[in-house]
Amino acid sequence: MNIYxxxxxxxxxxxxxxxxxxxxxxxxxxIIVVDDGSRxxxxxxxxxxxxxxxxxxxxxxxxxxxxxxxxxxLLSGAEIIVTFDADxxxxxxxxxxxxxxxxxxxxxxxxxxxxLDSKTKVPFFKRIMLKGxxxxxxxxxxxxxxxxxxxxxxFSRNAAxxxxxxxxxxxxxxxxxxxxxxxRIRFKEVPVTIVYSKYARAKGQSIFNSLxxxxxxxxxxxxx
Amino acid sequence: MVQLIQIIVVLFAIFAISMAFLRFRDRKIKFSGLxxxxxxxxxxxxxxxxxxxxxxxxxxxxxxxxxxxxxxxSIIVLxxxxxxxxxxxxxxxxxxxxxxxxxxIDRERKRK
Numbered sequence: 001m002n003i004y005x006x007x008x009x010x011x012x013x014x015x016x017x018x019x020x021x022x023x024x025x026x027x028x029x030x031i032i033v034v035d036d037g038s039r040x041x042x043x044x045x046x047x048x049x050x051x052x053x054x055x056x057x058x059x060x061x062x063x064x065x066x067x068x069x070x071x072x073x074l075l076s077g078a079e080i081i082v083t084f085d086a087d088x089x090x091x092x093x094x095x096x097x098x099x100x101x102x103x104x105x106x107x108x109x110x111x112x113x114x115x116l117d118s119k120t121k122v123p124f125f126k127r128i129m130l131k132g133x134x135x136x137x138x139x140x141x142x143x144x145x146x147x148x149x150x151x152x153x154x155f156s157r158n159a160a161x162x163x164x165x166x167x168x169x170x171x172x173x174x175x176x177x178x179x180x181x182x183x184r185i186r187f188k189e190v191p192v193t194i195v196y197s198k199y200a201r202a203k204g205q206s207i208f209n210s211l212x213x214x215x216x217x218x219x220x221x222x223x224x
Numbered sequence: 225m226v227q228l229i230q231i232i233v234v235l236f237a238i239f240a241i242s243m244a245f246l247r248f249r250d251r252k253i254k255f256s257g258l259x260x261x262x263x264x265x266x267x268x269x270x271x272x273x274x275x276x277x278x279x280x281x282x283x284x285x286x287x288x289x290x291x292x293x294x295x296x297x298s299i300i301v302l303x304x305x306x307x308x309x310x311x312x313x314x315x316x317x318x319x320x321x322x323x324x325x326x327x328x329i330d331r332e333r334k335r336k
Contacts, residue, residue, distance in 0.1 A: 068329065071329060075329070
């Protein structure tokens, strides 16, 4: 099956090449990196690799970059689209397990969850924030997940065409869940490991940003 | 007795109305926009020169002082305009994203 890996990258020159290499090592050669207006060498470095590299001339946010990559994957004839983080916190060798149910056609979306097994050691503060996000998502979308805001996901072509990402920034993570609930797309959570390197931790979400996201989502719901 | 504040407000209002008129002449705003802004500033002139008018409206609404009435109305109008701006900016942002996306996809397709 035609699997495309979509990576949104913003100032990831330190990690992007090793992420690409790890994907190729696992046999994934349809790689789409969307450089979201990085100010470092992300774009130049990626250009040397045999991958698709799309560039946002202006930084538009992670949600926007993922949508760009997914649109391009659909245009390229992707049958399965996997979203993968650029900072090295996901493991390429877990794509196979993540996509398994989608390949079999049993579900249309597989969502990675770091809480389904105990392999991932989640830092205490991060754990509290994530649990808050889970309750929040439950209240808003009516879907109870063990993990939200996990960027490791697999979509069937059908699901990728249905899900509309309109939020440019990090709100897209909740928006995707919302879309799955609204459009009754078949999904399942699959255990994945998150590698909490020092680098990835420094790039994570701050608590203020999380509150901003919550505020924006409430506003969005009220405006609808 | 004419107060200094009255002179300042009137001059500023005249300036603002003339600006609105110039923008209308340059077709930067629509006729409805000219009417709106000219109306707002004309009302400001009336209220500052004849404080009795604001008291008259305040009385109808049950507000004690005319000045309070002016402040309340201003805040309501400001909030409304801010909301409109918020919606507008949100739309502009989404359109920018669409453009940036189109350019990104187009360039990569041509590169191959």
